Amino acid sequence: MRGYRAIFVISFYAFFIYLFYYGFSTSNAVVDYGDVETYLHTISDLESGIESALKQGVREFILPSGIRVTLTLDTELQSVVNDIFVKYDLPVGSFIAIEPKSGKIIAMSGYSSRDGLLMEPNLLASYPAASLIKIITASAALEELKFSPGTEISYRSGLYRVSQLDLRTPESNRYPTMTLTEAIAKSANNVFGKLTANYIGRERFIKYLDRFCFSRSLPFDFDVEESFAQVPEEDLELARAGAGFGKMMISPIHAAMIGASVANNGVMMRPYIVESIRDKRGNVLYLAKEEILAKTVQPETAKNLIRMMKKTPVFGTMRRAFSKRKWRKLAQKFDVAGKTGSITWGPPKLRYEWSLGIAPASAPSICFVSLTGNNDLWHIKSTHVVREALAEYFNYDYKKTVRKKKAKKRKRRKRTNRRNQS
Numbered sequence: 001m002r003g004y005r006a007i008f009v010i011s012f013y014a015f016f017i018y019l020f021y022y023g024f025s026t027s028n029a030v031v032d033y034g035d036v037e038t039y040l041h042t043i044s045d046l047e048s049g050i051e052s053a054l055k056q057g058v059r060e061f062i063l064p065s066g067i068r069v070t071l072t073l074d075t076e077l078q079s080v081v082n083d084i085f086v087k088y089d090l091p092v093g094s095f096i097a098i099e100p101k102s103g104k105i106i107a108m109s110g111y112s113s114r115d116g117l118l119m120e121p122n123l124l125a126s127y128p129a130a131s132l133i134k135i136i137t138a139s140a141a142l143e144e145l146k147f148s149p150g151t152e153i154s155y156r157s158g159l160y161r162v163s164q165l166d167l168r169t170p171e172s173n174r175y176p177t178m179t180l181t182e183a184i185a186k187s188a189n190n191v192f193g194k195l196t197a198n199y200i201g202r203e204r205f206i207k208y209l210d211r212f213c214f215s216r217s218l219p220f221d222f223d224v225e226e227s228f229a230q231v232p233e234e235d236l237e238l239a240r241a242g243a244g245f246g247k248m249m250i251s252p253i254h255a256a257m258i259g260a261s262v263a264n265n266g267v268m269m270r271p272y273i274v275e276s277i278r279d280k281r282g283n284v285l286y287l288a289k290e291e292i293l294a295k296t297v298q299p300e301t302a303k304n305l306i307r308m309m310k311k312t313p314v315f316g317t318m319r320r321a322f323s324k325r326k327w328r329k330l331a332q333k334f335d336v337a338g339k340t341g342s343i344t345w346g347p348p349k350l351r352y353e354w355s356l357g358i359a360p361a362s363a364p365s366i367c368f369v370s371l372t373g374n375n376d377l378w379h380i381k382s383t384h385v386v387r388e389a390l391a392e393y394f395n396y397d398y399k400k401t402v403r404k405k406k407a408k409k410r411k412r413r414k415r416t417n418r419r420n421q422s
Contacts, residue, residue: 066280092373103269130341162193185316196242263364321383
């Protein structure tokens, strides 16, 4: 009996010692998922803490209250992109990398020459969508009109104009034609303008803008400005809208979500950057959960879009960025699919460039979006930001490729010299 009594006394004191050190509350409740945005907004200094973590390229930090916050970042990728923006000091820059299947933000870097590194540019719908709209136009053509990637469309004017001449061009062997794949790779404004005005129409175009969450509030860990698309009724202006001209404003995070939905078989996931929040005792206060936000297109449509976009680095608008052997091998090895867009917009008048990509195209693990805004003094192209980020993400040593090429050249020179001497 004395042995049992001793065990009981020891257990009783041990229990009170535990309560003294770890508190009387044994609750380990995780916040209800429906209250995520509201809950995160109640945590003081959280947004400033995340902005500081993004600048430093760190994944975890502790708030003054003792709360420990863990982010979803790939710290090395975040640091590489931060360094690029700081080095080139461009007027406006944004880069977002997202995991398509989960919505997890892998990197999110924003920059302005006035304020340096900051989060705000990623969340503002202050930028013209330009030719990224062609992804939505092509989706409507593939699904509503049952077009295929090989469907040919005739045209007459230059590729980057939208004119009445193209709208009046009949489908005939008398005129040059371009497949839908070629049109999206080369970002042919005349073809997409004709496609929108003559075939898709205003109602269907609006329907697919809505599917891709335009003019809707987007749920995220922080407030995102609503993207906006003004769709005209007049044919020529509607054609211009379908090609990416006109008032089509989008935030970089929304652009990344559009690309990620294509990479995820037409399923758009709710993006998140806060992975978990714990109190000072280690109790879990919040754990991120995956949530489907919208179904944008059918899986077959998404696969066709990726097949078409794979041609952009080959002979389309990304070809110059991947023309050198070291970068061409990167695009080929990691099966990069992409879409670009560019437009001059203001005030302040800047040349905006978008680069959206998915890799590997066969089984996407990342979707990335880069936006650069350059003034008269050119700083850096968005495609250059993307290729550096891709090299870092896939751990691709492009300098090794260059060294091999130089070594081969030296060997050829030596052989040539030997022949000449003999």
